[in-house]
Amino acid sequence: xxxxxxxPALEINQLGLRLGRKPVLHDVSLRxxxxxxxxLLGRNGAGKTTTMRAALGLKSFSTGSIKLFSCDVRQIHKxxxxxxxxxxxxxxxDTLSVRQNLELAQIRGGITGGRSIDxxxxxxxxxxxxxxxxxxxxxxxxxxxxVARALLxxxxxxxxxxxxxxxxxxxxxxxxxxxxxxxxDEGKTVVLSSHHLREVQHICTHVGLIDDGxxxxxxxTPELLATMPSHLEVRTSDxxxxxxxxxxxxxxxxxxxxxxxTAVIDVEFNRERVLRQLLDANLPVSEFFVNASTLVxxxxxxxxxxxxxxxxx
Amino acid sequence: xxxxxxxxxxxxxxxxxxxxxxxxxxxxxxxxxxxHLAVFLLSCVLVVINLGLVTAAAELKGAELIExxxxxxxxxxxxxxxxxxxxxxxxxxxxxxxxxPHEVASAATRDPLSRxxxxxxxxxxxxTVAVLLPLTLFAxxxxxxxxxxAWLFDAGDIIEGNQVLVSVxxxxxxxxxxKSMLHAVLPLIxxxxxxxxxxxxxxxxxxxxxxxxxxxxxxxxxxxxxxxQLPYYFADFLPAxxxxxxxxxxxxxxxxxxxxxSVEYEEMAAIGWVSPLPYLxxxxxxxxxxxxxxxx
Numbered sequence: 001x002x003x004x005x006x007x008p009a010l011e012i013n014q015l016g017l018r019l020g021r022k023p024v025l026h027d028v029s030l031r032x033x034x035x036x037x038x039x040l041l042g043r044n045g046a047g048k049t050t051t052m053r054a055a056l057g058l059k060s061f062s063t064g065s066i067k068l069f070s071c072d073v074r075q076i077h078k079x080x081x082x083x084x085x086x087x088x089x090x091x092x093x094d095t096l097s098v099r100q101n102l103e104l105a106q107i108r109g110g111i112t113g114g115r116s117i118d119x120x121x122x123x124x125x126x127x128x129x130x131x132x133x134x135x136x137x138x139x140x141x142x143x144x145x146x147v148a149r150a151l152l153x154x155x156x157x158x159x160x161x162x163x164x165x166x167x168x169x170x171x172x173x174x175x176x177x178x179x180x181x182x183x184x185d186e187g188k189t190v191v192l193s194s195h196h197l198r199e200v201q202h203i204c205t206h207v208g209l210i211d212d213g214x215x216x217x218x219x220x221t222p223e224l225l226a227t228m229p230s231h232l233e234v235r236t237s238d239x240x241x242x243x244x245x246x247x248x249x250x251x252x253x254x255x256x257x258x259x260x261x262t263a264v265i266d267v268e269f270n271r272e273r274v275l276r277q278l279l280d281a282n283l284p285v286s287e288f289f290v291n292a293s294t295l296v297x298x299x300x301x302x303x304x305x306x307x308x309x310x311x312x313x
Numbered sequence: 314x315x316x317x318x319x320x321x322x323x324x325x326x327x328x329x330x331x332x333x334x335x336x337x338x339x340x341x342x343x344x345x346x347x348x349h350l351a352v353f354l355l356s357c358v359l360v361v362i363n364l365g366l367v368t369a370a371a372e373l374k375g376a377e378l379i380e381x382x383x384x385x386x387x388x389x390x391x392x393x394x395x396x397x398x399x400x401x402x403x404x405x406x407x408x409x410x411x412x413x414p415h416e417v418a419s420a421a422t423r424d425p426l427s428r429x430x431x432x433x434x435x436x437x438x439x440x441t442v443a444v445l446l447p448l449t450l451f452a453x454x455x456x457x458x459x460x461x462x463a464w465l466f467d468a469g470d471i472i473e474g475n476q477v478l479v480s481v482x483x484x485x486x487x488x489x490x491x492k493s494m495l496h497a498v499l500p501l502i503x504x505x506x507x508x509x510x511x512x513x514x515x516x517x518x519x520x521x522x523x524x525x526x527x528x529x530x531x532x533x534x535x536x537x538x539x540x541x542q543l544p545y546y547f548a549d550f551l552p553a554x555x556x557x558x559x560x561x562x563x564x565x566x567x568x569x570x571x572x573x574x575s576v577e578y579e580e581m582a583a584i585g586w587v588s589p590l591p592y593l594x595x596x597x598x599x600x601x602x603x604x605x606x607x608x609x
Contacts, residue, residue, distance in 0.1 A: 019608075056427050058609040077327055077431040085427040091420030095342045104341075108334040109428040149424065159427075 007070045009034045009157045009189035010055060016063035017054055024050050026213040032191055037183035039204035040193040041299060047213045048193040049088055052161050056085060068157065084155030088162045090146035094134035098126060098145045101134060105149045114154035123178055124148045139166035160192040164199065176203050201295040209302050216302045226267050228293035228301060234261045235287035242283055249274055331430045331438035339442050348404045352450050355400055356457030359393040364465050386468035387486045391564035393458035398553035398560065401450040402529060406508050409443045410525040413512030422609055436513055436604040440597055443509040447501035486567050493559035496585050497552035503589035504551060510596035513604040529554050547589035557581060
């Protein structure tokens with residue numbers, strides 16, 4: 001459950017940032033509520049990593065403001081809350097083993113309680129590699145080690161840049177389940193950037209989309225999905241009758257192509273009722289399925305709209 | 314409420330946590346362990362090589378033509394330590410000046426900064442612990458060469474027949490050597506802090522190491538031409554690369570060359586204690602200033 005009246009875990013307002021003379025971020029605004037699982041999306045080079053680095057005070061910015069738990073990012077070293085950070089690249093010390101990297105993080109963070117090294121290694125499935133040096137880890141193992149380091153102690157806010165990158169399918173599943181547990185069961189705030197839109201859609205309560213240094217959209221995942229139409233597809237040997245029945249049910253944009261009937265449906269659409277009507281009318285239906293809108297659709301629509309605006313060039 | 318914030322108790326200050334982290338790195342990095350081992354072994358080997366050279370020269374020229382002092386512990390210890398310090402100074406430059414740019418490039422510095430450690434604390438801790446490396450390497454060189462020289466050579470007075478040629482106590486050879494070792498400490502500390510500053514200033518490890526190495530070598534490069542015009546500089550007194558190295562002077566003196574240990578020693582020593590200080594202070598300040606603005 002996300003509390004909207006609490007101060008945000010992370011609040012970025014109209015962030016502008018240059019790398020040398022080149023403007024990289026123009027107008028990024030994000031609001032991450034405490035306890036939410038926030039997916040930061042965007043194309044390659046959109047500004048996700050730069051935004052995360054700025055949010056940690058690792059990059060100075062020219063305009064806007066960044067606050068973590070109401071604390072200005074410039075005073076990040078004075079904030080009482082613990083942060084867990086796994087950026088891209090993972091930033092392991094390659095002259096130390098995985099376990100030593102975690103010990104070093106514990107010492108630097110003054111961590112005495114919360115999750116231990118053994119626990120976090122177990123959580124990310126890296127116990128068997130704990131004595132490997134950073135330089136001997138695969139890309140995916142490096143990610144896991146970075147996430148393990150971020151989980152040490154009791155971090156209130158986790159900032160994870162591409163934590164699923166390079167992971168095998170089991171690793172992705174494991175991480176997604178872990179992030180969900182952290183957010184739903186423990187109330188931690190998790191911000192993750194990813195290109196795995198389908199996975200993000202399943203676990204993230206909130207989503208923000210950045211492109212070309214601008215925030216294109218932001219909101220709760222179900223609300224954003226509801227803005228995009230879903231599609232009904234019926235395969236039948238009597239398409240005209242099926243189309244007639246769908247139209248009678250006030251379903252818009254019914255189209256017939258060969259023996260397939262398609263229609264645009266909204267959130268009010270009751271698939272059980274319509275299917276029952278089709279069967280009661282003895283219409284020959286061989287396939288009936290709903291293509292629900294996905295984050296891919298939301299992402300594509302927003303990016304296309306931005307690309308076609310033409311005023312950002 | 315599950316999402317309510319809990320204030321994590323901060324029991325250590327930003328600097329002390331950063332310092333503890335740097336000490337952990339110092340004690341756990343393989344490259345630092347290997348550096349210590351290499352210096353220790355080299356210091357031992359140098360004494361053994363010296364014994365071989367002296368013995369071979371005695372067989373070629375005849376024992377009576379070889380300086381009797383060559384068979385003594387004190388000159389062997391000082392000479393081996395002095396030579397070994399070339400490796401120590403090189404290792405200090407490579408390890409310290411090269412470390413931070415490498416860590417920044419691999420993003421390893423981001424984690425401490427996300428753990429409520431300020432940039433100033435991190436770089437101060439880095440500079441503080443950097444001081445340990447030349448001192449522990451110096452100790453390895455001293456111990457290695459002392460143990461080997463004590464095993465292979467006599468530490469008493471230099472005697473020919475029944476006659477004492479050189480009395481170590483009368484000449485104050487032992488005290489001079491201890492003093493010269495003490496005088497090597499401040500230039501070495503300054504070198505490590507300057508190497509740390511180079512790491513904070515330059516983005517590329519090769520540039521950082523290169524600039525630091527040029528700073529170390531510059532007195533040697535310009536010594537003959539500009540010695541009179543140039544002010545004293547920290548690297549003048551480095552035990553190996555420094556043209557005014559006290560350890561070198563003592564090594565030469567203990568080997569029987571009295572021109573190397575002049576009466577101006579005390580005066581030079583006083584300069585040696587003061588001249589590195591401005592460089593030390595400047596290096597610390599520059600480290601903080603540059604690292605605060607560094608994009609990580």
